[in-house]
Amino acid sequence: MDGTREAGSDAMSPAATDKRISKADIQAKLEELRGDIDQGVDQARNVTKMVGAVAVGVIVVAAFLYGRRRGRRRQTIVEIRRV
16 A cells, blocks of 8 residues: 555556547446445435434333333322221
């Protein structure tokens, strides 16, 4: 990784510069890159939805347990004695 290119690299080779780059070539490459990015965005969206659903579930369960605890603390104890 010293910054030099390999001998077989076609990044700036004469064979690569002889061919003209057309508008269609650029559009095809951009569409290819866009497809890769869209796939990553879709995966991130799915993960975000799953995390959101789990968070909502945890909040609902916590609210239920908190309300249950509070109800037990405020519960009136009635003692009934038979005479």
